[in-house]
Amino acid sequence: MLVALGGLLIVVMFAYVMLGPVIFGPDLVYKALINQAEEVHHRISVWEVRVPRVLIAALSGAMLSSSGALLQSVLRNPLAAPATVGVTQGAVLGAVLALVFTFGSEGALDDLNFLVPWAATSGGLAAGTVVYVLSYRRAGTDPIRLILTGVVVAAALSSVTSFLVLISGSHIDSIVRWLVGSLSTRTWDHLVFLAPVAALALPLVVWVIPLANALQLGDSTSVSLGLRSELARAFILMTAVVLAAGSVSVVGGVAFLGLIGPHLARTLVGSDLRRLLVCSALVGAVILVCADLLARVFSLDWIPLVDIRTESGSRVPVGAFTALVGAPFFLYLMREGKR
Amino acid sequence: MTGNPVFLTEGISTGYGRHVVSKHLSLSVEKGSRTSLVGPNGSGKSTTLKTMARLIEPLAGAVYLNGQDINRQPTRHVARQMAILPQVHEVPAELTVLELVEQGRFPHVGALGMLRRQDDDAIQEAIRLTRLEDFVHRSIDTLSGGERQRAWMALALAQQTEILLLDEPTTFLDVGHQLDLLELVSNLNRDRGVTIVMVLHDLNHAARFSDRMIAMSGGEIVADGPPAEVLAPGLLRDYFGVEAAVMTDEKTGSPMCIPYAPIHSDQDDHE
Numbered sequence: 001m002l003v004a005l006g007g008l009l010i011v012v013m014f015a016y017v018m019l020g021p022v023i024f025g026p027d028l029v030y031k032a033l034i035n036q037a038e039e040v041h042h043r044i045s046v047w048e049v050r051v052p053r054v055l056i057a058a059l060s061g062a063m064l065s066s067s068g069a070l071l072q073s074v075l076r077n078p079l080a081a082p083a084t085v086g087v088t089q090g091a092v093l094g095a096v097l098a099l100v101f102t103f104g105s106e107g108a109l110d111d112l113n114f115l116v117p118w119a120a121t122s123g124g125l126a127a128g129t130v131v132y133v134l135s136y137r138r139a140g141t142d143p144i145r146l147i148l149t150g151v152v153v154a155a156a157l158s159s160v161t162s163f164l165v166l167i168s169g170s171h172i173d174s175i176v177r178w179l180v181g182s183l184s185t186r187t188w189d190h191l192v193f194l195a196p197v198a199a200l201a202l203p204l205v206v207w208v209i210p211l212a213n214a215l216q217l218g219d220s221t222s223v224s225l226g227l228r229s230e231l232a233r234a235f236i237l238m239t240a241v242v243l244a245a246g247s248v249s250v251v252g253g254v255a256f257l258g259l260i261g262p263h264l265a266r267t268l269v270g271s272d273l274r275r276l277l278v279c280s281a282l283v284g285a286v287i288l289v290c291a292d293l294l295a296r297v298f299s300l301d302w303i304p305l306v307d308i309r310t311e312s313g314s315r316v317p318v319g320a321f322t323a324l325v326g327a328p329f330f331l332y333l334m335r336e337g338k339r
Numbered sequence: 340m341t342g343n344p345v346f347l348t349e350g351i352s353t354g355y356g357r358h359v360v361s362k363h364l365s366l367s368v369e370k371g372s373r374t375s376l377v378g379p380n381g382s383g384k385s386t387t388l389k390t391m392a393r394l395i396e397p398l399a400g401a402v403y404l405n406g407q408d409i410n411r412q413p414t415r416h417v418a419r420q421m422a423i424l425p426q427v428h429e430v431p432a433e434l435t436v437l438e439l440v441e442q443g444r445f446p447h448v449g450a451l452g453m454l455r456r457q458d459d460d461a462i463q464e465a466i467r468l469t470r471l472e473d474f475v476h477r478s479i480d481t482l483s484g485g486e487r488q489r490a491w492m493a494l495a496l497a498q499q500t501e502i503l504l505l506d507e508p509t510t511f512l513d514v515g516h517q518l519d520l521l522e523l524v525s526n527l528n529r530d531r532g533v534t535i536v537m538v539l540h541d542l543n544h545a546a547r548f549s550d551r552m553i554a555m556s557g558g559e560i561v562a563d564g565p566p567a568e569v570l571a572p573g574l575l576r577d578y579f580g581v582e583a584a585v586m587t588d589e590k591t592g593s594p595m596c597i598p599y600a601p602i603h604s605d606q607d608d609h610e
Contacts, residue, residue, distance in 0.1 A: 139356075165513075207450065209454065213453065217439070218425070223393065224394075224421075226418025268434060270433040272434065278497035
């Protein structure tokens with residue numbers, strides 16, 4: 001199953017690089033990839049635009065979805081996701097704050113590329129920390145308190161973001177793209193930020209998989225198995241927060257992916273996190289690559305439906321597709337699961 | 340008492356935060372024995388077991404496991420000596436019996452060791468003892484109550500400990516599965532010398548499947564000894580509030596009681 005999913009991911013990523021305003025054949029993509037393109041614009045299209053963007057899509061989709069898988073098991077709640085514990089909202093607020101404060105300085109757009117991911121990651125980490133600390137009582141935290149606190153913190157952060165959107169005036173467009181999640185104009189600069197975060201998170205993920213496997217059996221059972229349950233919970237949450245904050249910091253608050261990815265993965269491989277986490281990452285990567293492929297196709301000029309490009313010439317954000325497709329799909333999963 | 344106690348508490352207080360359940364509770368449990376904690380609701384028997392299991396810390400004093408403070412040693416070290424079957428279980432959706440039972444090896448191989456598939460003898464034996472061979476790849480949430488409790492029992496058995504604590508293990512089971520589980524527990528004690536401490540609601544089961552009954556009421560131990568001594572009409576009247584007849588079951592030789600009327604004391608009416 002995992003091998004098949006890995007193969008599927010490679011196929012959709014390759015298709016992603018082939019398709020676009022100009023469709024490249026496999027041979028042309030191959031030549032561009034090995035840096036022997038016949039024309040300069042092939043090389044630029046493939047190397048400078050499509051390859052970094054598809055890598056970011058795959059990586060951030062994998063991170064967001066595996067973060068959701070960790071959260072769902074450690075909080076023992078099928079509705080847990082980065083967006084239900086406030087991490088997404090915290091990261092989005094961080095990004096929006098950075099955007100708002102740099103709008104004044106004209107020509108600072110290049111700096112933005114560096115500043116925004118940092119601000120967003122910090123925002124996500126801060127939100128996660130606040131939720132954990134607020135949930136802490138004498139004996140530690142518990143899943144229900146964490147979720148309730150997370151929902152409240154998420155709502156509070158969202159309202160601050162809404163306020164910023166209202167006062168942002170003419171820049172509302174680029175802020176909303178952060179709220180929804182977008183991959184347009186993402187390039188190597190962003191990948192250079194995202195890849196180290198992922199590399200940092202990977203050993204953490206490997207370490208917390210067995211802890212989460214034990215902890216998802218309940219606090220009593222995990223203590224019986226010799227786990228320091230509160231410490232394990234803190235570690236697992238931290239890992240999930242790092243994954244989600246890193247992903248959101250580059251792509252924005254992509255709706256539903258952190259919720260649906262793990263659910264879909266669970267129907268494929270079950271709840272053992274050794275498989276579930278890998279599967280969630282693959283599913284998340286496939287979904288976001290496909291969704292962004294759709295977003296790009298619908299942004300093309302030859303689609304004669306309506307002009308869905310915004311004033312500033314930017315494209316349909318990928319988050320709009322995950323929300324549009326994700327919501328009904330999630331309902332379908334729930335109905336199927338009940339049978 | 341003589342012998343070597345696996346559990347020893349001297350004058351501990353138990354409870355949750357500011358809510359004190361027991362004060363000055365002293366008890367010791369002999370190696371290889373079967374002990375049942377019984378008592379009416381709210382008597383403190385489950386709190387006592389949870390404190391012995393280190394699921395909650397004593398408010399004062401210490402629980403000694405094989406001579407060492409249970410809360411002052413690595414919890415994994417304790418987990419290699421003692422397994423617990425808690426009263427309520429969290430069942431993750433879509434987890435198979437085998438994946439559950441595998442987790443029992445956690446205290447032995449550690450976190451990184453658990454990344455590998457565990458399939459040593461302990462798991463196979465736990466599955467065999469609980470007769471779950473046909474269910475290993477079934478998802479736990481598709482099992483019946485009795486099968487499910489056996490799966491959790493198998494998890495505890497896979498830990499291969501010399502002590503097993505059970506908190507009302509028969510509560511949600513029908514009578515056949517109740518006897519089935521208690522017989523399994525007794526066999527573990529008889530064949531492997533596993534020390535058993537369990538909280539039981541059913542007094543007749545406690546009398547039949549243990550060597551020693553500890554009756555609690557209001558956080559205190561009110562009777563302690565062999566079932567034939569503890570299970571007496573006076574105890575049932577004073578602490579359980581029932582008029583009961585106690586006799587010897589001819590088939591099993593153990594004492595049994597038949598409660599036939601609740602007592603409505605004046606004291607209760609005024610409370």
